Amino acid sequence: MSFNSLYTFLRDLQNNNNKEWMNAHHETYHQNRDFLIAWLEEMNLKLAEIDKNYFNTPGKNAINRINNNLMFHPNKPIYKDHFGAGLDQVSKQGDFYLQFGVFETFIGGGYWHPSSKVLRSIREAIDYDGEELKHILSKKSFKEMFGSLVKDDPLKTAPKGFSQEHRHIDLLRRKSFAVVRPFTLEEVMEDEFEAKVIATYREMLPFRRYLNKAVTV
Incomplete structure (x- = not known):
């Protein structure tokens, strides 16, 4: 096989x-x-x-x-x-x-349309240290591999408990926090595919750890 x-x-x-x-x-x-x-x-x-x-x-x-x-x-x-x-x-x-x-063939990570409880935890983490998440998302290698966060339908106003003038309002309005790296069938068949999977894991790790810490702490 x-x-x-x-x-x-x-x-x-x-x-x-x-x-x-x-x-x-x-x-x-x-x-x-x-x-x-x-x-x-x-x-x-x-x-x-x-x-x-x-x-x-x-x-x-x-x-x-x-x-x-x-x-x-x-x-x-x-x-x-x-x-x-x-x-x-x-x-x-x-x-x-x-x-x-x-x-579709891809590798993804993060939270796609999480529960309100999980979403609240992520927003609270962003309120506390959103600069760290923005630093992860703006890293050159991260942007080259994943682009930006997966598009979703953000809130039109600030979520309950947060100011519309919040410095991280662009993130707080989001309903999902996920990234995706697509692959072609040709890439999956190549000998280098496993190395690409490992490289994807490494690059995504700080992003996933940030979100998972927010959800579990």
């Missing part, structure tokens, strides 16, 4: 998104899933070597279900168009997310 076979399987699945087809290709699904679990396991060990605070996340724990949750999203297809996984996965914190999909 390889990433090439994984993407081939995903494309076939999207053209046949039903239980009958999946049952007939059960073995192929598990072969590709097992390949990705093994790859994640290797990456888990490599990331632990470069980050003393890394939270061990074995491949089987990292990988997400391929089934969509139809209870909450009944209009979605039965199966997702991607394999997703989270490394450095501490409960109730923002993990290091990897998605390998037919339409």
Whole structure:
């Protein structure tokens, strides 16, 4: 198995998104899933070597279900168009997310539309030392890799408890704090892909640690 076979399987699945087809290709699904679990396991060990605070996340724990949750999203297809996984996965914190999909392949981190409680904690951290977050976001290497924070629909006014004149009002009005680095299928197939994943983890780490500290302290 390889990433090439994984993407081939995903494309076939999207053209046949039903239980009958999946049952007939059960073995192929598990072969590709097992390949990705093994790859994640290797990456888990490599990331632990470069980050003393890394939270061990074995491949089987990292990988997400391929089934969509139809209870909450009944209009979605039965199966997702991607394999997703989270490394450095501490409960109730923002993990290091990897998605390998037919339409989108990327690495992301942070908090996308978090709960009001989590969002309040992040805003309080920004109120206390938002300069640190702005320093992280303005770093040249960070901007070259991720650009800016993922676009969201910010509040039109200051959130409750904060002044419209706050020095960090641009951040306080946000509803999400996340970054994404997209990859092409060609990049995933290259020998240098693992090195790019590690480099992405390193660059994102201060950003993720800032947010996770805000949520847990």
